[in-house]
Amino acid sequence: MLLGLSTWPEVEHYLDDNTGIIVPVGSTEQHGPTGFLGTDFITATAIAEKCGEQTNCLVAPPITVGMAQHHMGFPGTITLRPGTYINVIVDWITSLSKHGFQRIYFINGHGGNIAPTITAFNEFYASVSLHPETKQSSTLCKLVNWWTMPGTDALIKDIFGEADGAHATASEIAITQYLHPDSIKPAPDDLEPAKTGSPALDIHNAYDFRRRFADGRIGSDVRKANPKDGEIIFNKAVREIAEDCSSFIRS
Numbered sequence: 001m002l003l004g005l006s007t008w009p010e011v012e013h014y015l016d017d018n019t020g021i022i023v024p025v026g027s028t029e030q031h032g033p034t035g036f037l038g039t040d041f042i043t044a045t046a047i048a049e050k051c052g053e054q055t056n057c058l059v060a061p062p063i064t065v066g067m068a069q070h071h072m073g074f075p076g077t078i079t080l081r082p083g084t085y086i087n088v089i090v091d092w093i094t095s096l097s098k099h100g101f102q103r104i105y106f107i108n109g110h111g112g113n114i115a116p117t118i119t120a121f122n123e124f125y126a127s128v129s130l131h132p133e134t135k136q137s138s139t140l141c142k143l144v145n146w147w148t149m150p151g152t153d154a155l156i157k158d159i160f161g162e163a164d165g166a167h168a169t170a171s172e173i174a175i176t177q178y179l180h181p182d183s184i185k186p187a188p189d190d191l192e193p194a195k196t197g198s199p200a201l202d203i204h205n206a207y208d209f210r211r212r213f214a215d216g217r218i219g220s221d222v223r224k225a226n227p228k229d230g231e232i233i234f235n236k237a238v239r240e241i242a243e244d245c246s247s248f249i250r251s
């Protein structure tokens with residue numbers, strides 16, 4: 001059930017028995033010479049919608065622009081400043097909580113969203129802890145990144161090993177190829193190997209990123225991406241996240 005295709009009476013009825021909602025969150029940012037700008041919201045949204053079907057949980061519209069300042073050296077990227085992003089997430093949580101949603105499950109497709117999403121959760125919790133009269137004290141939030149789910153991560157390592165890389169990964173591009181086979185951009189055979197690095201340690205500003213990672217990839221061999229492996233990884237992520245989501249919304 002998708003919030004965007006529901007009416008308010010349907011949502012009111014849903015809330016009689018269910019207080020869980022899934023929110024896909026991604027980014028619009030460069031994904032190397034062959035990856036879609038929408039990669040992160042495309043993967044998160046498709047996984048979220050399938051998880052919603054499997055758990056009978058309502059799925060909110062995707063948040064398609066995230067915190068991606070470091071990718072602004074590449075045309076097409078759109079970013080929210082960290083403070084703006086945090087405010088957006090807090091306002092989504094506050095709005096949903098106000099209607100009675102008490103378990104808000106964010107499925108994330110973009111590493112740059114992790115830190116500000118956790119900060120946003122703490123901003124929301126602080127407003128509850130400091131002002132208990134807001135009556136939103138029972139709302140809890142959880143963030144999962146599809147690629148760091150333990151079983152999915154192990155499967156990705158099995159399939160691609162080191163070639164998966166750390167940005168514009170073979171696995172995320174493979175999933176988008178599975179979801180949008182008519183839009184695949186083939187990687188040239190003579191593509192230079194990507195520079196390696198760690199997004200957790202090596203990310204500063206957009207100029208520095210482009211200087212060090214000239215075509216946008218970090219460590220990924222995108223020639224290995226293919227729709228068949230994308231389907232396998234997608235299905236694994238859906239199974240693993242649906243199970244986790246189910247236990248969270250019942251917790």
Ligand SMILES: [Zn+2]
Pocket residue numbers: 031039040109110168169172
């Ligand atoms: Zn990505």
